[in-house]
Amino acid sequence: MSKPQHYHFVLLLSTVVVALAAIANAAAATSITPRFKEAPSFYNSPDCPLIIDESHGFSILFSDQAVHVAMTLDAAYIRGTVAAILSILQHSSCPQNIAFHFVASADASLLRATISSSFPHLNFLVYPFCDSSVSRLISTSIRSALDCPLNYARSYLANLLPSCVHRVVYLDSDLVLIDDIAKLAATPLGDNSVLAAPEYCNANFTSYFTSTFWSNTYFSLTFANRKACYFNTGVMVIDLDRWREGDYTTKIEEWMEVQKRMRIYELGSLPPFLLVFAGNIVPVDHRWNQHGLGGDNFIGLCRDLHHGPVSLLHWSGKGKPWARLDANGPCPLDALWEPYDLLQPKTPFALDS
């Protein structure tokens, strides 16, 4: 075989490989990340602080004056995340002073591109999260969606985010804000609280742990000197410095190790947070987490709002508004989520290239 022929064969082969890779990429892009519209631009009102960071130029991503928001980013919830971001920007008086910190365990570059194309001016960083770092600690819960390693990323924010970020608002992806996030972020944490969140002292706290837990004196003594109340971990204001000082990630992991051995609770990432923090958090007004709109953990019944004012709507529970809308079976309150949906409407007559 002469050299040129061989060369042509290799060239042809590599062309085929490149073409196949392109097809695979396109397929992945369409199946993993749906297309979203570009959001309108949002600008600071005139009285917003102008943030200039000496070391990073005009950067708010590491600034003390910025409102720092942490969320996870994955293919399954991307539509919810995009809606949440839009809702935050739209109701903020200083939207350009918000820094987003996204934690992603896979497809990070694709997800980053999706966020950039919908929000071209967004201040954000994407942090890789290694699933295997936490998966060895996860035991199966009553709802398989809760067992996803990324669901535990909220326990690792203090390690993931740079140490110059001192306070963060953690938000789930199945919620929308209808009020200024700066108000939530400014919650006073007092002299030593690590975390602030709406708490619910009427909820039956006992039911979040198994009888194995309560019948073990050593375990139940954990709550001995605190008035432990349930709180939802989908909306939390976290002092990252205090978290790092107290090494709360390790404390959470220790309870997860106990769970691995003796099943002391039924849900996923929530109970370890309750074990470590319940009774020691700063309570936030309930308006900041109108949760449960997804229904229960089993069939996802429609739920109504709780009494009182609303600043944040949270579709926690099994049913998600985008899924119910797609299935033509929305709950009445899903109409409040829909205006933030940036998914490109399906165009059945257009040929997708």
Ligand SMILES: *[C@@H]1O[C@H](CO)[C@@H](O)[C@H](O)[C@H]1NC(C)=O
């Ligand atoms: C709280 O939950 C526990 C365990 O699920 C149950 O045994 C108890 O009766 C409940 N208490 C109330 C007041 O509902």
